[in-house]
Amino acid sequence: MRLLIVSKLVQEIHYSDSALKYYQEAINLAKLLKNKELQAQNLNRLGVYFRNMNLQEDALNLYEQALELSLESGEKSQIGHSYNNIGQMYYYKDYFDEALDYYKQAEQIFIEIDDKNGLGYNYTGMSLVLAELGRYQEALEKIDKAIDLRDKLGQTRQLMVSKFNKADILMDLGNFYEAENDILKLYDYGINNDKVRAINALEKLVELKIKTGDQKAAISYAEMAQEIHQQKPFSESMIRIYQLINQVYFNLGNIEKSQEYQNLLQAERNVIKSEKTKVHLAALTIQKQKEEIEFLSREKDLLDQNEKFKLFLLFGLIVSLMIITVAYLTVYRALNREKINLAKLYEQNKKIENQSKDLEKLNRMKDKIFSILAHDLKGPLNSLSGLVKLIQEDNLTQEEFVSYIPLLAENLGNNNILLENLLVWSRSQMNGLEANYTRLNIQSLVQKNIEYLHYSGYYKGQILTNDLDENVWVVADKNMVEIIIRNLLSNALKFTKKSDHINISAYDEHDKLTIRVDDNGVGIMQENLSRLFDSEFFSTMGTHQEKGTGIGLILTKELVQINNGKIWVESEYGTGSSFYFNLPKA
Structure with a gap:
């Protein structure tokens, strides 16, 4: 009886911090009573809790345990939900082929037991994976099935989510008119039921109007979002809105309004940083x-x-x-x-x-x-x-x-x-590294890491400029390329002073894209250039006496080579350095 009560309790409070201890109690009770069905059910729910905490590996481990127990007990519903959850985690990891395999297994289970609610979640998630794989027609077919199921089940909130996902796919296909209708429906639902959903919808409307050239409408939607934000703050979407409108005014030459939205953007970033510091740490x-x-x-x-x-x-x-x-x-x-x-x-x-x-x-x-x-x-x-x-x-x-x-x-x-x-x-020294090649946008990866390093101890007030075109694509492993960019930028920050310039640019060279990281810092002595990428650890102090380990550039060279590229450096002591690396173009 207690097991059923605790399981029901965590189902009701699963978004709260106090749910964690009750999940563990429910799992332990189910294990003690050898109730594999409820044990798997609570493992799946605890996985959702860890997923929301951004502890994805822990969540995936729980989902796999739930799947093993479900297969042993033969409980079809939990088998389906376990496959679905594992598929979602592989989607977050950008392993789209693996994610699709798990979603298809979940689909077969839900169809077999006629679980329409499970199919609603399955088709919604599967559509996102298919869209990432470029299979847009199949993605639209799946999301339409999810919308039809959720409409018949009377699941208003879930129906709006599915329609919103469909709008994302339609925007990728350039079908802005139909996408706008679905986004407006989510906005209407949000205004009456969930202000956060309304702001989320306005974020997409701002993006859509900018893509269709209607800058006036984009600004209007941004102002609407700002009013709702004052009633029900939702900084994640407001940050994206402020970024877009800041760029609109900058392109229009209205520097005053551009600066106003830049200030709002920074204020929201500070809010996010303040609110999430404890959780992040x-x-x-x-x-x-x-x-x-x-x-x-x-x-x-x-x-x-x-x-x-x-x-x-x-x-x-x-x-x-x-x-x-x-x-x-x-x-x-x-x-x-x-x-x-x-x-x-x-x-x-x-x-x-x-x-x-x-x-x-x-x-x-x-x-x-x-x-x-x-x-x-x-x-x-x-x-x-x-x-x-x-x-x-x-x-x-x-x-x-x-x-x-x-x-x-x-x-x-x-x-x-x-x-x-x-x-x-x-890991590379012990087991070697395997690359997962995907199509990557280098401009967005560089911008993401510029913003990340802006708050690191290496940042001393330098001026970082991202001169890459937003349509620059390569074929490489995303995680490895992020480490390459982060190491080269942190290295440049380490050996520059306040107000020094660091510029990131790129140029085509046959079938490769060459990325260049320039700085006007202290530079490198000629006798040390050949030691930078050597297998021995070599490091010098930064401009603020920052210590190094010598691992960064050795690892960077290894990761570039794994991704079918090469890396080199040009430098003159006292005037700055230029690091180059190239990758295959998409």
Whole structure:
């Protein structure tokens, strides 16, 4: 009875922070009572909770556990929802082919058990995947099925969501008239039921009107959104609206209005930063701690394997020496055999020597990683620990606490870049990296990382300019390209001062696109140019004495090569540097 009550409770409060402990209680009770159906159901719901917290890997793990339990129990509904949820996570990861496979399996289950509600969610999600794969006609067929089902079920809110998704697909196809009708329906629903939905709809209307050249209507919709925003704030959509209108006024030459919307944009960004700092720090700390523990665990396993391998080599050496001794006694009477055995001994010793060098290299890598973990990552975590201790002891005022938050976020942001480089580089050294090639817009990736690094400890007031055309596309792995861009930009920020210029541009070269990162910073001595991308760790202090590890550019070179490109640098000490890398054009 308690299991049913707790399961019902979390279904009602699943968006609240207090739901987490009840989910865990429900899962433990279901496991104790061997009720695999309710255990899978609550695992799926807990996965949604973690997905909303942006802990996608944790959510995917829960969905996979739910699927395994559902398959064991044979409960079709939960099997379908598990497939659907896993498909959604692969969609978020941009693994669209894999996502489509899971959605199709879910569709078969829901059709088999005639679960119309499940099919509504399935077709809505599947349409987004098909659109990403460029299969727009199939995407429209699926979303129309979802709309028809939800209309018949009387699910007004879900119906509006499906129509809104259809509008997105129609906009991609250039069918702005029909898309506008669906968006307006969501706006009407939002005005009466959910102001956030109304602002979300106005965001799309602003974008649509700009694409159709109706700038006056776009400005009008933006002003409507601003009025609703004052009643029911929704900064995520307002940031996009302010960006678009700022660009409209800038293109019209109205610098005063452009600056006004730029100020509104910055204010909303500050609101988002202020509201999400605690959540961001908590999620980041949890995620990074888990990654560090997993990484150290792998390191320990590697060290254990190394020790076992050393023992194996020692045993092999002893056995080899015994064999050689016996062989020498035997070949005393046969010179030809002696020569053969001596050759074998030479080869064996050479192999042992090479293996010893490999082990020495692995130990140097291990020592470097531990050094980075002990020194470069320790500082911000100690700062966070100190702040928590001060809070527990009531030694901080509200104003002091607020003043510390940006500093902590900045330090953790710097460590985020270092830790990401460290984890990716370590994985490449141990297991190698596999690229997932997709069609990428370089201009948007550069802009995203400019905005991200604007709040990092490397930013000192430099002027960053994104001169890339918005229609520049390449074929590469998205995550790897983001790391390449982030490393080159953070490197430029590190070796420039306040008011220095950093410019990102690109040019075509046959079947490749070459991206160029220029700065007018301190530059690089000629004798150090050849060491930048070497396999040995090389680093110098930045203009504010920022420390480096040497991993960033080594990893950047490796990631560029994995994506079928090359990287090089031109620099003159005292006048600045230019880093170039190219990628295949889409």
